[in-house]
Amino acid sequence: MTTNTASTTTTVDEAASLAATAAPLLAASSPSTRAAWLEAVADALDGRGDELVALADEESHLGTARLTGEVARTTGQLRLFATVLRDGAFLEVVVDHADAAATPPKPELRRMLRPTGPVAVFSASNFPFAFSVAGGDTASALAAGCPVIVKAHSAHPRLSRLTAGIVTEALRDAGAPEGTFALVEGREQGTALVQHPAITAVGFTGSLAGGRALFDLASQRPAPIPFYGELGSTNPVVITAAALADGAEALARGLAGSFTLGVGQFCTNPGLVLVPAGSGFAELVADAASGTAAGRMLTPGIADAYASGTARAAAHPGVRTLLGGDAGAPESGVATVLATTAVTVLEDPAVLLEEIFGPATLVIEYADETELHAVLAAVGGALTATVHAAADEDVAELVSRLEPLAGRVLFGGWPTGVAVGWAQHHGGPWPATTSLHTSVGATAVRRFQRPIVYQDAPEHVLPEALHESNPLRLPRRVDGVLELPA
Numbered sequence: 001m002t003t004n005t006a007s008t009t010t011t012v013d014e015a016a017s018l019a020a021t022a023a024p025l026l027a028a029s030s031p032s033t034r035a036a037w038l039e040a041v042a043d044a045l046d047g048r049g050d051e052l053v054a055l056a057d058e059e060s061h062l063g064t065a066r067l068t069g070e071v072a073r074t075t076g077q078l079r080l081f082a083t084v085l086r087d088g089a090f091l092e093v094v095v096d097h098a099d100a101a102a103t104p105p106k107p108e109l110r111r112m113l114r115p116t117g118p119v120a121v122f123s124a125s126n127f128p129f130a131f132s133v134a135g136g137d138t139a140s141a142l143a144a145g146c147p148v149i150v151k152a153h154s155a156h157p158r159l160s161r162l163t164a165g166i167v168t169e170a171l172r173d174a175g176a177p178e179g180t181f182a183l184v185e186g187r188e189q190g191t192a193l194v195q196h197p198a199i200t201a202v203g204f205t206g207s208l209a210g211g212r213a214l215f216d217l218a219s220q221r222p223a224p225i226p227f228y229g230e231l232g233s234t235n236p237v238v239i240t241a242a243a244l245a246d247g248a249e250a251l252a253r254g255l256a257g258s259f260t261l262g263v264g265q266f267c268t269n270p271g272l273v274l275v276p277a278g279s280g281f282a283e284l285v286a287d288a289a290s291g292t293a294a295g296r297m298l299t300p301g302i303a304d305a306y307a308s309g310t311a312r313a314a315a316h317p318g319v320r321t322l323l324g325g326d327a328g329a330p331e332s333g334v335a336t337v338l339a340t341t342a343v344t345v346l347e348d349p350a351v352l353l354e355e356i357f358g359p360a361t362l363v364i365e366y367a368d369e370t371e372l373h374a375v376l377a378a379v380g381g382a383l384t385a386t387v388h389a390a391a392d393e394d395v396a397e398l399v400s401r402l403e404p405l406a407g408r409v410l411f412g413g414w415p416t417g418v419a420v421g422w423a424q425h426h427g428g429p430w431p432a433t434t435s436l437h438t439s440v441g442a443t444a445v446r447r448f449q450r451p452i453v454y455q456d457a458p459e460h461v462l463p464e465a466l467h468e469s470n471p472l473r474l475p476r477r478v479d480g481v482l483e484l485p486a
């Protein structure tokens with residue numbers, strides 16, 4: 001078998017043609033076969049971890065400790081999807097037997113989720129492993145049974161090529177068909193990829209502007225396709241008076257640690273923090289973050305956007321700058337704490353509720369619940385929303401206002417870490433994402449699956465997963481009753 005391993009990058013036409021040929025082979029592969037492919041990729045990446053981390057550090061400046069952890073997260077993610085495949089529930093098998101005596105008579109229906117076909121994946125700059133070439137989108141699309149073509153991020157081209165070479169070789173050695181995986185590079189290749197007729201869905205992690213441009217392209221195709229964009233987020237945090245009374249300084253330290261982590265370059269950065277007026281909390285946060293060294297940002301473009309975003313907010317007449325506000329070294333991000341009132345935010349939400357990607361947070365003081373609720377109503381969709389309240393405080397009303405805003409609601413703690421597991425949901429209403437799905441956790445696979453029901457089909461034409469004897473021993477619902485394999 002030949003593969004496109006010799007060159008890790010290729011043209012969109014070449015990659016798409018190979019992916020289209022591979023798609024039916026992947027669709028016919030068993031979940032356990034694909035689980036072995038994912039584990040082979042994870043093992044290969046772990047085996048080259050030091051080399052990968054060194055190169056990632058050169059290109060991203062994120063530091064070897066963080067990057068080593070990110071490789072482990074990435075290979076752990078691949079292995080989680082292997083477990084998801086062996087579990088089998090992701091296929092959502094449902095069987096309704098025929099009932100000729102029913103009125104009207106019922107046909108036999110056998111339903112499951114099938115792979116959509118070749119998937120385009122766009123890497124993000126701020127996670128050179130976990131949201132890049134071998135990251136969650138690639139892992140979940142391969143798990144679904146879809147060939148993957150990754151558009152490399154221009155912020156880490158050499159790492160993308162090295163990772164792609166390792167992934168391609170591991171897949172080939174594990175027996176995956178030619179065309180299962182490919183890498184393309186360059187803006188033009190990226191836009192051509194989204195528009196290529198062979199592509200059936202897109203996974204994207206990145207900025208609101210970039211995601212919107214590619215979402216529009218995906219929608220404007222003669223045959224539009226789903227575009228799963230994970231975009232920016234302001235991640236509001238609400239702190240009650242009772243929580244501050246329980247320990248304002250500890251909360252300030254926790255917030256400072258969260259919004260400055262990784263030079264603030266997390267989509268889950270707590271960018272808006274609502275606190276009672278007159279609490280002095282903003283000053284405590286500024287104090288807690290004052291010792292944070294300015295860090296080099298991922299790209300000059302991100303550093304420029306951070307400098308102009310903080311300057312724009314700081315220049316607002318109703319905003320006080322408590323920390324930061326100076327440019328710092330070129331390409332670096334200086335921790336910035338801004339403070340304002342709910343009334344000011346409500347007068348100018350377009351400026352003050354915009355995401356600033358970097359180590360900045362805006363503390364918003366609310367005079368009463370009416371102001372708090374009004375600001376929450378003006379905040380756009382977010383990946384996370386966090387409540388800090390006293391243990392015995394009734395926050396039901398507050399939670400009912402946060403729940404429509406975000407895909408993950410946290411009680412205590414800080415939103416920057418995103419655990420990879422079965423229950424995780426990393427998503428949220430627009431502009432956090434363009435869909436209802438998650439890009440992290442077991443159910444991320446659902447983005448690249450299409451439901452199909454077979455009516456009165458002879459068994460020999462059905463996928464094995466739908467056979468009456470349940471040869472793959474899948475969990476399934478039969479005539480309305482959930483059956484778990486013994």
Ligand code: NAP
Pocket residue numbers: 122123124125126127131151152153154155186187190191205206207208209210211213214229230231232233266267268302357383426432439
């Ligand atoms: P980005 O600049 O949007 O880049 C992402 C990808 O889109 C790159 O491949 C880029 O190509 C391409 N792209 C950007 N603009 C485009 C356009 N107009 N037309 C065609 N392609 C375009 O994003 P980033 O800098 O990597 O990431 C930072 C942002 O991602 C932050 O806003 C952060 O909040 C968000 N983020 C979100 C999540 C999440 O899960 N929701 C996770 C991490 C980050 P080039 O390589 O050529 O630039």
